[in-house]
Amino acid sequence: MKTIKILERVLVAIPLMLGVAIIVFLFMRLSPGDPVDIMMGREGVVSEGEIEQLRAEFNLDEPLHVQLWLFLKDAVRLDLGYSYVQKQPVTLLIKERLPATIELAFTAMFIALLIAMPIGILSAARQNSVVDRLSMASAFMGISMPGFWLGIILILLFAVRLHWLPVQGRLGVEAQLDTVTGFYVIDSILTGNKVALISSIQHLALPAFTLAAPVAAVVARVIRSSMLETLRTDYVTLARSKGVSETWVILKHALRNALIPTVTVVGLQVGVLLGGNMIIETVFSWPGLGRMVVNAIFNRDFPLVQGSVMVYAFTFVTANLIVDILYTYLNPKITL
Numbered sequence: 270m271k272t273i274k275i276l277e278r279v280l281v282a283i284p285l286m287l288g289v290a291i292i293v294f295l296f297m298r299l300s301p302g303d304p305v306d307i308m309m310g311r312e313g314v315v316s317e318g319e320i321e322q323l324r325a326e327f328n329l330d331e332p333l334h335v336q337l338w339l340f341l342k343d344a345v346r347l348d349l350g351y352s353y354v355q356k357q358p359v360t361l362l363i364k365e366r367l368p369a370t371i372e373l374a375f376t377a378m379f380i381a382l383l384i385a386m387p388i389g390i391l392s393a394a395r396q397n398s399v400v401d402r403l404s405m406a407s408a409f410m411g412i413s414m415p416g417f418w419l420g421i422i423l424i425l426l427f428a429v430r431l432h433w434l435p436v437q438g439r440l441g442v443e444a445q446l447d448t449v450t451g452f453y454v455i456d457s458i459l460t461g462n463k464v465a466l467i468s469s470i471q472h473l474a475l476p477a478f479t480l481a482a483p484v485a486a487v488v489a490r491v492i493r494s495s496m497l498e499t500l501r502t503d504y505v506t507l508a509r510s511k512g513v514s515e516t517w518v519i520l521k522h523a524l525r526n527a528l529i530p531t532v533t534v535v536g537l538q539v540g541v542l543l544g545g546n547m548i549i550e551t552v553f554s555w556p557g558l559g560r561m562v563v564n565a566i567f568n569r570d571f572p573l574v575q576g577s578v579m580v581y582a583f584t585f586v587t588a589n590l591i592v593d594i595l596y597t598y599l600n601p602k603i604t605l
Contacts, residue, residue, distance in 0.1 A: 278593065282586045289582040290344060290575070294337055297571045304353050304569035305329060327353060340575065349576035354568045359576035363558060367580070368451030369439060370550070370557035374542035376454075376473050377480035382535070384485040389492025393527075394519055396497060404489065411486030420479040420552040427475060434474050437554035444468040476553040480546055484538045491534045495527035502526075529596065536592030540585040 305323050324330040328339055343350060349359035388408070392401040428436040439453055440446060446465040449456045454473070457466035499505065500523050508518050547559035554560070558577055565573040 278590055282590070285586060286579065286582055287341075290341060290579060291337065293575050293578040294340055294571075295333075297569075297574055298333060298336070300569075304571060308353060344579070349579070350572035352565070352573045353570045354565070355570075355573070359572050362561065362573060363576055363580055365451075366556065366558045366561050369555060370543060370546065370559060372452045372454065373473065373476055373480065373550070373555060373557060374539065374546060376477040377484065377542055377546075378535070378539060380477055380481035381484035381488060381538070384481070385488035385492060388485075389489040390496060390519060390524065392489070392493045393496030393500060394515070401493075405493070408486040408489045411482045412490075414482065416479055416483065417548050417552050419482055420475070420549055423475050423479060424552075435472050436475065437472075439469060439472050439556060440465060441468040441472070476549050476555050479552075480542055480549050484542065487538065488531065488534055491531050492527060495530050496523055499523040499527045532592055532595050536588045536595075540581075540588040543581070543584045 304327075305320055308323065321330070328336055331339070340350070347360065349363075351357065352359055352362055355362060388404045392404045395401050424436045427434045435441065444462070444465040444467075446453060446456055446462055446469075447460050449459050453469035454466065457463075457469055496519075500519075505518060505522050508522050509515075513522075546557070547563050549555070550557045550560040551563055558580070562574060562577045564570075565577070
């Protein structure tokens with residue numbers, strides 16, 4: 270039964286993805302700037318015939334509805350077209366850049382949970398204490414600070430002043446790595462390359478922490494609120510009256526139920542980290558999907574932007590589906 274429900278949710282996602290594809294197609298076509306003019310501007314003086322030939326090559330001379338039909342027909346076959354600027358298949362470009370973005374996003378999420386979980390639990394257990402007030406004040410600051418500003422501050426402190434960490438790229442020039450999965454930390458472990466492992470972690474540190482800070486702040490506040498509500502329930506009071514230790518009450522009885530709203534926030538934040546890290550990737554020159562999309566937008570590279578946004582939309586849909594499935598395991602009373 271659960272499998273059928275999951276399949277139903279997957280089928281519901283199809284028209285959603287179709288709507289995203291149509292919207293991004295129309296917005297890119299209606300935005301100012303002509304990709305052909307941008308491309309021809311790089312090549313100096315060109316004739317009108319060369320411009321028309323290039324328009325025909327990319328089907329830009331066709332009516333808008335014909336262009337949309339051609340795009341959707343190819344997208345169904347997972348063919349996202351060719352990049353106007355880089356002259357390569359969009360799927361290949363996304364495949365090359367996606368591991369860097371995934372590695373950065375999941376490292377940031379790991380750091381965020383490592384910070385947020387103990388802070389949220391401790392703040393709820395010691396409500397209105399000095400620890401609680403300091404933790405929530407720090408969380409408020411984490412939510413308020415713009416990512417690019419925090420990134421620049423970290424660069425000035427740890428790279429410029431202390432010279433502890435690098436500020437750009439994924440790997441130092443001194444490290445040579447044979448890629449297996451595209452995830453440099455994993456590849457370093459698989460190949461036993463300690464130099465590359467240290468270098469990849471050092472390059473990950475600043476951008477990952479910059480991404481993790483606002484996420485940790487949000488998750489910590491959600492955990493605290495959920496824990497406070499759960500700690501006031503009857504079953505927690507009953508457990509305390511039976512003489513169960515406070516640590517066991519918090520970890521066994523309160524935390525599991527408090528995780529239900531937390532899972533929702535974490536699932537949404539995973540989508541945000543994967544799809545909304547364009548600014549951080551640009552600040553740290555991280556060679557991921559977000560930075561590539563920013564360049565593609567400036568260059569009016571329609572196929573590359575469209576394909577990347579489709580990947581982002583698929584990420585959000587998948588994250589929400591995983592969250593819904595986790596609900597059923599955290600609380601068997603909840604159904605898909």
